[in-house]
Amino acid sequence: xxxxxxxxxxxxxxxxxxxxxxxxxxxxxxxxxxxxxxxxxxxxxxxxxxxxxxxxxxxxxxxxxxxxxxxxxxxxxxxxxxxxxxxxxxxxxxxxxxxxxxxxxxxxxxxxxxxxxxxxxxxxxxxxxxxxxxxxxxxxxxxxxxxxxxxxxxxxxxxxxxxxxxxxxxxxxxxxxxxxxxxxxxxxxxxxxxxxxxxxxxxxxxxxxxxxxxxxxxxxxxxxxxxxxxxxxxxxxxxxxxxxxxxxxxxxxxxxxxxxxxxxxxxxxxxxxxxxxxxxxxxxxxxxxxxxxxxxxxxxxxxxxxxxxxxxxxxxxxxxxxxxxxxxxxxxxxxxxxxxxxxxxxxxxxxxxxxxxxxxxxxxxxxxx
Amino acid sequence: xxxxxxxxxxxxxxxxxxxxxxxxxxxxxxxxxxxxxxxxxxxxxxxxxxxxxxxxxxxxxxxxxxxxxxxxxxxxxxxxxxxxxxxxxxxxxxxxxxxxxxxxxxxxxxxxxxxxxxxxxxxxxxxxxxxxxxxxxxxxxxxxxxxxxxxxxxxxxxxxxxxxxxxxxxxxxxxxxxxxxxxxxxxxxxxxxxxxxxxxxxxxxxxxxxxxxxxxxxxxxxxxxxxxxxxxxxxxxxxxxxxxxxxxxxxxxxxxxxxxxxxxxxxxxxxxxxxxxxxxxxxxxxxxxxxxxxxxxxxxxxxxxxxxxxxxxxxxxxxxxxxxxxxxxxxxxxxxxxxxxxxxxxxxxxxxxxxxxxxxxxxxxxxxxxxxxxxxxxxxxxxxxxxxxxxxxxxxxxxxxxxxxxxxxxxxxxxxxxxxxxxxxxxxxxxxxxxxxxxxxxxxxxxxxxxxxxxxxxxxxxxxxxxxxxxxxxxxxxxxxxxxxxxxxxxxxxxxxxxxxxxxxxxxxxxxxxxxxxxxxxxxxxxxxxxxxxxxxxxxxxxxxxxxxxxxxxxxxxxxxxxxxxxxxxx
Numbered sequence: 001x002x003x004x005x006x007x008x009x010x011x012x013x014x015x016x017x018x019x020x021x022x023x024x025x026x027x028x029x030x031x032x033x034x035x036x037x038x039x040x041x042x043x044x045x046x047x048x049x050x051x052x053x054x055x056x057x058x059x060x061x062x063x064x065x066x067x068x069x070x071x072x073x074x075x076x077x078x079x080x081x082x083x084x085x086x087x088x089x090x091x092x093x094x095x096x097x098x099x100x101x102x103x104x105x106x107x108x109x110x111x112x113x114x115x116x117x118x119x120x121x122x123x124x125x126x127x128x129x130x131x132x133x134x135x136x137x138x139x140x141x142x143x144x145x146x147x148x149x150x151x152x153x154x155x156x157x158x159x160x161x162x163x164x165x166x167x168x169x170x171x172x173x174x175x176x177x178x179x180x181x182x183x184x185x186x187x188x189x190x191x192x193x194x195x196x197x198x199x200x201x202x203x204x205x206x207x208x209x210x211x212x213x214x215x216x217x218x219x220x221x222x223x224x225x226x227x228x229x230x231x232x233x234x235x236x237x238x239x240x241x242x243x244x245x246x247x248x249x250x251x252x253x254x255x256x257x258x259x260x261x262x263x264x265x266x267x268x269x270x271x272x273x274x275x276x277x278x279x280x281x282x283x284x285x286x287x288x289x290x291x292x293x294x295x296x297x298x299x300x301x302x303x304x305x306x307x308x309x310x311x312x313x314x315x316x317x318x319x320x321x322x323x324x325x326x327x328x329x330x331x332x333x334x335x336x337x338x339x340x341x342x343x344x345x346x347x348x349x350x351x352x353x354x355x356x357x358x359x360x361x362x363x364x365x366x367x368x369x
Numbered sequence: 370x371x372x373x374x375x376x377x378x379x380x381x382x383x384x385x386x387x388x389x390x391x392x393x394x395x396x397x398x399x400x401x402x403x404x405x406x407x408x409x410x411x412x413x414x415x416x417x418x419x420x421x422x423x424x425x426x427x428x429x430x431x432x433x434x435x436x437x438x439x440x441x442x443x444x445x446x447x448x449x450x451x452x453x454x455x456x457x458x459x460x461x462x463x464x465x466x467x468x469x470x471x472x473x474x475x476x477x478x479x480x481x482x483x484x485x486x487x488x489x490x491x492x493x494x495x496x497x498x499x500x501x502x503x504x505x506x507x508x509x510x511x512x513x514x515x516x517x518x519x520x521x522x523x524x525x526x527x528x529x530x531x532x533x534x535x536x537x538x539x540x541x542x543x544x545x546x547x548x549x550x551x552x553x554x555x556x557x558x559x560x561x562x563x564x565x566x567x568x569x570x571x572x573x574x575x576x577x578x579x580x581x582x583x584x585x586x587x588x589x590x591x592x593x594x595x596x597x598x599x600x601x602x603x604x605x606x607x608x609x610x611x612x613x614x615x616x617x618x619x620x621x622x623x624x625x626x627x628x629x630x631x632x633x634x635x636x637x638x639x640x641x642x643x644x645x646x647x648x649x650x651x652x653x654x655x656x657x658x659x660x661x662x663x664x665x666x667x668x669x670x671x672x673x674x675x676x677x678x679x680x681x682x683x684x685x686x687x688x689x690x691x692x693x694x695x696x697x698x699x700x701x702x703x704x705x706x707x708x709x710x711x712x713x714x715x716x717x718x719x720x721x722x723x724x725x726x727x728x729x730x731x732x733x734x735x736x737x738x739x740x741x742x743x744x745x746x747x748x749x750x751x752x753x754x755x756x757x758x759x760x761x762x763x764x765x766x767x768x769x770x771x772x773x774x775x776x777x778x779x780x781x782x783x784x785x786x787x788x789x790x791x792x793x794x795x796x797x798x799x800x801x802x803x804x805x806x807x808x809x810x811x812x813x814x815x816x817x818x819x820x821x822x823x824x825x826x827x828x829x830x831x832x833x834x835x836x837x838x839x840x841x842x843x844x845x846x847x848x849x850x851x852x853x854x855x856x857x858x859x860x861x862x863x864x865x866x867x868x869x870x871x872x873x874x875x876x877x878x879x880x881x882x883x884x885x886x887x888x889x890x891x892x893x894x895x896x897x898x899x900x901x902x903x904x905x906x907x908x909x910x911x912x913x914x915x916x917x918x919x920x921x922x923x924x925x926x927x928x929x930x931x932x933x934x935x936x937x938x939x940x
């Protein structure tokens with residue numbers, strides 16, 4: 001497959017694509033993380049994260065205005081030539097690589113615990129890996145279109161879970177209102193703006209989406225959809241689970257679905273949600289994996305990305321076994337991804353955009369002289 | 370061995386892919402100077418005119434010498450070895466002198482009554498009675514006075530006459546003329562217009578296509594009485610020379626689509642193409658994708674409806690099925706009856722069809738996944754019932770389900786192959802006896818019989834025959850995936866199949882449109898159907914010349930005079 005700069009897709013596809021990238025963590029760890037950060041005020045911390053991310057996104061989009069149709073790699077090239085392009089490519093490839101490795105390991109571990117306890121981890125992981133590799137062979141156009149079809153179903157499943165636990169909700173679970181204190185809410189809430197770090201992919205989409213206006217529209221819509229989902233998930237989770245049980249480290253939303261019961265006959269329908277979160281995981285992993293390969297290929301000036309799919313899949317598969325246990329994966333996730341993710345996604349991107357803007361205006365001045 | 374080597378080579382080493390033509394159906398009016406637009410309908414018309422007026426190649430030109438023509442035709446048709454070709458020599462009286470002539474036609478393919486009464490009789494008998502001096506030249510005299518038949522062409526090349534004769538025509542060669550007269554006198558035996566066999570409806574027309582090209586095109590034309598309904602002829606097959614027709618409504622269809630259909634048909638380099646089924650496989654976008662990417666129907670009313678929406682139909686002579694392009698995955702779940710019945714009924718039926726497709730595709734796989742990996746989701750009473758029924762069965766669930774599925778497929782195939790009324794009987798008896806006996810012998814559990822029966826019934830409820838086949842094939846993949854990893858395996862199957870489907874195109878239209886990519890009109894007539902008065906637009910993804918097919922207020926009788934006046938004033 002050739003570098004697919006010729007393909008274009010619509011705003012709806014892009015919004016579902018970005019939203020799924022941000023929201024998949026709801027199924028993995030997000031709700032538990034907010035409880036860990038601010039206890040019963042986790043949902044307020046979630047709002048703080050949203051606001052922080054919104055501010056940073058607004059600044060980035062304002063700075064991006066000058067670079068219509070260019071992605072972050074091209075912008076890095078404007079800012080610092082080939083060298084900065086390579087550095088930026090390496091940073092993005094590595095970030096997406098870490099995200100892919102951690103999420104594939106986490107989902108495989110969770111899946112093994114939930115439904116395949118006697119299967120080896122590598123066996124479970126290979127299912128995800130096959131899905132990713134096949135999807136990447138079919139290309140970005142197919143991936144984003146599939147998002148447009150499937151995401152409404154995943155949202156429906158998510159809403160169903162949220163509504164299904166209504167009988168278990170207790171308003172007193174929100175007390176004490178400020179949780180572990182305003183300081184925690186603000187400081188950790190700000191750090192957790194890292195959960196929006198996948199917005200970085202938005203700045204790789206311009207060649208496929210076109211125009212600044214479209215990028216802005218997609219960016220804000222995807223952000224709004226994701227923020228609403230993250231905040232509601234946190235709020236519903238806290239309402240349905242008392243603080244001690246909310247700290248359970250394993251698959252918080254899955255545990256929440258176990259509370260759902262409809263009458264005497266339908267008591268254990270949580271297995272059905274395996275479809276929802278396995279599909280969300282496959283879409284997430286496909287997206288990060290595709291853009292990891294794409295960024296690598298573009299940075300290295302390669303014409304085709306298909307030959308890279310299999311080697312990268314093998315590398316991801318091998319790297320996913322580096323963490324010794326599930327707890328180590330959770331530690332990496334907490335200490336690195338959701339703590340410093342915002343630096344890569346927002347600060348680094350902002351610096352590149354700022355440097356490129358300065359370089360551009362200097363060039364303009366020189367030209368006018 | 371070489372196959373394995375090639376496979377490994379393809380997997381391990383990268384080869385730069387060949388540049389392939391990748392057609393995307395863009396808006397026809399968007400730009401006028403790309404390659405596709407150069408093949409517009411106007412250009413094709415010009416091209417056809419030029420073709421008609423073109424002088425023949427030197428070796429192909431008809432000679433004025435009678436003997437040369439006679440020898441040539443005898444040699445081409447291997448006369449006298451070829452027994453069904455008829456070559457009849459006779460004299461025409463022209464200006465009181467006999468002129469030698471001969472006709473050539475195939476016995477059995479032509480109507481000999483027409484040849485006798487409207488070709489031979491005027492040429493042989495009426496010329497004797499000509500009393501006045503003939504001042505016309507011979508060519509004019511024959512074509513204007515002596516051939517009282519409605520379809521006569523004057524041809525300058527042997528190849529065109531021979532093509533005509535091969536397709537049930539009659540060629541007339543006259544001494545001294547370097548042209549030949551080709552009359553269309555087709556008269557072979559064929560089926561009449563009968564009721565559809567496979568696409569049966571309760572409401573709506575009861576006519577089906579037959580094997581004759583012109584009867585089929587006429588069946589469409591009698592429904593769409595529009596001079597803009599174009600029937601373009603294309604020959605496919607170097608040896609079979611199968612006549613095919615491309616049909617479209619000129620002022621509706623996207624010209625790029627017509628150009629693409631024409632390009633694909635003209636781009637076929639095959640010796641034989643005898644049926645629409647073969648043509649479908651030769652022009653579809655993906656040959657390995659299990660589902661069909663072309664609509665194949667035996668109903669002229671359904672084709673007419675699709676043409677009005679801006680699609681293109683392809684009729685193949687000798688085939689009772691007409692192909693319509695492009696199609697989407699959702700079109701394959703539509704039935705011809707959906708046009709004629711009220712929309713609430715359509716929606717009920719479509720809901721049932723989608724449920725049937727779900728059962729046919731996933732039920733056995735889900736059963737395996739639940740019983741092998743997700744027992745917890747089965748309510749205890751039901752779980753006990755299932756386990757009790759499986760207690761004496763010695764096989765694992767996978768073997769059990771494969772045994773039953775294969776037996777079901779066997780009965781189905783045998784039922785189709787066994788002639789006449791024995792077929793369905795065999796199906797029912799086979800299923801009953803086999804199922805009952807298998808349960809009694811503790812080979813399978815009774816619940817599995819229910820699963821397999823529901824799966825089978827589900828596959829029968831799918832309106833598109835080819836789609837039902839593809840679902841039957843894919844069901845086995847889901848059985849294996851369900852047995853390998855439960856719901857995770859099935860999710861992976863759905864994911865891969867979904868991504869594959871979204872990557873596909875049918876004649877430039879994304880196969881999963883209008884949902885992936887999203888275009889307008891998703892809720893008009895895609896999965897469910899809106900009321901007839903709401904069906905204002907044509908499918909957005911077809912990029913037709915005319916977006917609307919009915920007025921915003923199609924039920925004008927409902928609007929009172931005051932609003933009508935307002936509307937008129939507004940216009």
